[in-house]
Amino acid sequence: MTLSANLRDGLLFVALGLIVLAVVLYLGTPVTIQLMVSAVAYSLVALGLNVHWGYGGQFNFGVMGFIMLGGYAVVATSYPLNMAFWHSDGPALLGRAIIAAAIGALIIYAASKSHRIGIKGKARTALLILAWFVAYVGYRSQIDPAATYIEAKAGFVGGLGLPIELAWLVGGLFAAGVAYLIGKVCLGLRTDYLAIATIGIAEIIKDFLKNMDWLTRGTLTVSPLPWPVPTALETGIKDKTLALITSRSLFLGVVVVVTLILFILLQRAYGSAWGRMMRAIRDNYIAAESMGKNVKGRQIELFVLGAVLMGIAGALMTTYVQIYDPAGYVPVNYTFIVWVMVIIGGAGNNLGAIFGGVLIVIAWNLSAPLSLVLFHWLDAGLHVVGLPGIPDVDTRALQTRVFILGLVIVLALLYAPRGLIPERIRRHEA
Secondary structure, three states, rough: OHHHHHHHHHHHHHHHHHHHHHHHHOOOOHHHHHHHHHHHHHHHHHHHHHHHHHHHHHOOOOOHHHHHHHHHHHHHHEEEEEEHHHHHHHHHHHHHHHHHHHHHHHHHHHHHOOHHHOHHHHHHHHHHHHHHHHHHHHHHHHHHHHHHHHHEEEEOEOOOOOOOHHHHHHHHHHHHHHHHHHHHHHOOOHHHHHHHHHHHHHHHHHHHHHHHHHHHOHHHHHHOOOOOOOOOOOOOOOOHHHHHHHHHHHHHHHHHHHEEEEEEEEHHHHOOOHHHHHHHHOHHHHHHHHHOOHHHHHHHHHHHHHHHHHHHHHHHHEEEEEEEEOOHHHHHHHHHHHHHHHHHHHOOOHHHHHHHHHHHHHHHHHHEEEHHHHHHHHHHHHOOOOOOOOOHHHHHHHHHHHHHHHHHHHHHHHOOOOOOOOOOOOOOOO
16 A cells, blocks of 8 residues: 555545534534444444455345344343243243244255255255245244234333343344355345345345334334443433533444454454455456355355444444334435445445445435525525525425435546545565
């Protein structure tokens, strides 16, 4: 990396710091800290997507699903115990459903291995279909009465009341488990088909979490979720503004530390032999496979690693807002915007992902209020010259955010197609 490149990156981060300072002056310290918590958490999601796309060329458009799994992990791990559930027949009924699911999985697995005993072709396909049908019917025969009972007697299963820091790790594990299953099935698909598949899987995850009232309370939401630091009311500070700044600053510090640790680990991995192998597979998987590399296995590793970062980030986001609402997740806010961060920041560069994450979150959140001010000025000017004003100014200002993101992408593709901080590979002379 040349000195000019280092200097350019440094100047970009200085400019970003000045933007943050301007936000402080415009919105005030409490709102800016809240915005920075969101920005750093989104930067962690962007790091995960950078692992997928920048390291491995994997076109993952199911980012929202992994973020949702991380959010649910906070509920399942750290929400207080629901004693109405544990003192009822709910655990026993749910245990039967789990056993039924396990038996169904064994039936499907046995059917998938039937070719070893000579069952092949259409007979094997028919057997697999029958196995899936039997497993589904068996599972639904147990889970439906269990769900009805739990919702009637306890509302939902509740959580385990464990420390919130553990919930962040569980969020990464939840995302990793689902990513492994997705990788086993979908990573053999071409880039565009992988994008379509991951979009569908993310929507399946959303529908599952939104409609499983016995598990997540669905659209009723779960709150309040615990914080790893004292909240504003728990600080004991009488001045409300100072208490808010203190609590949010402590939370921001935690998020920064988590992101920094993961960033350092990713940087070390990127510069290692493993990172060089991943880039080789990305650039020419056929050549890498011909040299004896397990391309499919390494691609699954990469997919799982990126999903872990997204799951942890999703858990951090849910922890901060202290509420889990499955219906509140929309692809524009949790998938599309993350892709914009990676494109603008620079695919293949972890610093670029963080830079893009912070920059786009600020632009996304400030575009609406700034557009509102601009529209009010235009509306007043139109009235002065006797022309009709702008109808429904508030809604139009909110919609401007999407236009601004699109404009940013167009400008980036025109003037910085590799991103503001592009990937830079050190080359060693032989």
